[in-house]
Amino acid sequence: MAAIQALQALAIDVMLPALGNISHDLGVTNPNHRQLAIGVFLICSGLGSLFPGSIADRFGRRPVVLTCLTIYVALSLGCSLVSDFTALLVMRGLMGLFVSGLMVMPMAIIRDRFSGDRMAKVQSLVTMTFMVVPMFAPTVGQGVMLVAGWRWIFAVMAMLASALLLWVWLRLPETLDPDNRQPIMPRVIVGNMAQVIRCRASTGYLLGAAVMQGVLFGWLNSSQQLLGEHFGAGEMFPLIFGGIALVMAGMNFINASIVERLGARRVSQTAVIVYILIAVAHLISLMRGEGLWVFVPFITASMCLVTFIGSNFASIALQPFSRTAGAASSIMAFSRLLIGALLGTVIGQVYDGTAIPLFIAMAIGGSLTLALVLYSEKGVLFRRLNPPPLKVKAG
Incomplete structure (x- = not known):
């Protein structure tokens, strides 16, 4: 599941060091x-993610993953093979549209297997492995x-x-219960x-995850300009990132x-509160002026808190939907990617040569x-709700 999700991250992060070269050429x-x-x-990933879950609720998770x-x-x-920037954008748009199932399916497959805080734990372990990709991808690209x-x-x-396609073909089992086919x-x-x-218990977490994803995408969109150019990291950008x-x-x-x-x-609720406090503190620091090695600890702390929020919000939002995990995962991915991408694009486009717009967005988003x-x-915050144990069908 981590490798499947990681391909989406790879499609973003591996090309970050190349953006300048691509735009020039x-x-x-x-x-x-x-x-x-x-x-x-x-x-386009956000738009496309609205459909794979419902298809997977009918035909299974495995065929959707293989197709994507x-x-x-x-x-x-x-x-x-593109020769101009418009063609590249078209290809990137089609790619986002038709491979969005790679973000949807892992959530549905995990929900097929687990529930409650156990699901949150598994999602965190998957995300931990998935996070290795942003660590290496810019260096690989460079x-x-x-x-x-x-x-x-x-x-x-x-x-x-291609390598992952072969692995999925040989090793990934079908996790959809035949009784749950829609x-x-x-x-x-x-x-x-x-x-x-309509589920109030899920809606706030679903939309909250989308807002936090938007701020994360805003950071990704402007990270090369902020670290590499504004703060003068240069060739150290991939290492810092x-x-x-x-x-x-x-x-x-x-x-x-x-x-x-x-x-x-x-x-996750504690993480959101601390995230807001750090965003406000960093905004004050930025207004007073700061260098690279003050900025990096602040942005690292903020992004770390996002990790406590994202996977836990996903498990909370998906908890009520065991029979329709595919459709629920599609709505989750749709909101996170589309709303997140739109917010992230706006944040990136208002970049003014400083980190102030980013951290204003972080404070508001939190x-x-x-x-x-x-x-x-x-x-009411800080409650712990333990769902009843799932009934496991014999055989």
Whole structure:
């Protein structure tokens, strides 16, 4: 599951060091427009993620994963052959649209197997492994450019996806219970998705996760300009970016260690409150002026708190939907990717050569997320709700 999700992260992070080269070679004049190669992919991923879950609720998880991986290989190769920036954006948009199931299916498969705080623990372990990709991806991208040019970055993506396609074909079992298969009928699909939206206990966490994802995408979109250019990290950018991802992976391990004991709600709600406090403190520090080695600890602390929020919010939001985990996962991925990508694109495009817009967005985003959680929890925080044990069918 971590490897499947990691291909989505790879499609973003591996090309970060190449954005300048790509924009130069393909004739991009506005430096902020280079971010569209990421933003378009994320927005289309959000749109596309609305459908794989319902398809998987009918035909199973395995066929959807195999189809998405095949398309990933083909469109990665297509990106490596483009001759202008518009064509690249079209390829990236199609890629985001048709391989979005790689973000949806792991959540559905995990929900097929686990529930409650146990599901949150497993999701954290998957996310911990998944976070290794941002740690290495920019370095891999920069290494590829040193020996073969930026086009080969997309060829490497295709090769890695091909290897995973073979592994899934040989090893991934089908996890959908035949009794839970849903018909492909518009009325049923819309009804299953509407259940997720109407469920107050899930809605606040679902939308809160989307807001936090938007701030994270805003950081990803502007990270190369902030670290590499504004703070003067230069060629150290991939190492610093990877170091932040490494610490985030460690935080997922800590989350997996404590979430069953403390509960997903307590851990994630505390993280949101601390996140807001750090964002405000960093904003004050930025206004007074700061250098690279003051900025890095602040952004690392903020991103670490996002790891405590994301996987726990996902498990809380999916908990009520054991029979329709695919549709619920699609709504979750749709909101996180589409809303997150739109917010992230806006945050990236208002980059003004400083980190102030990013941290204003973080403070606002954290506050809005807290309000959404309060809505789902009816104004009461730090409760621990233990769901009844799942009934396991004999045989």
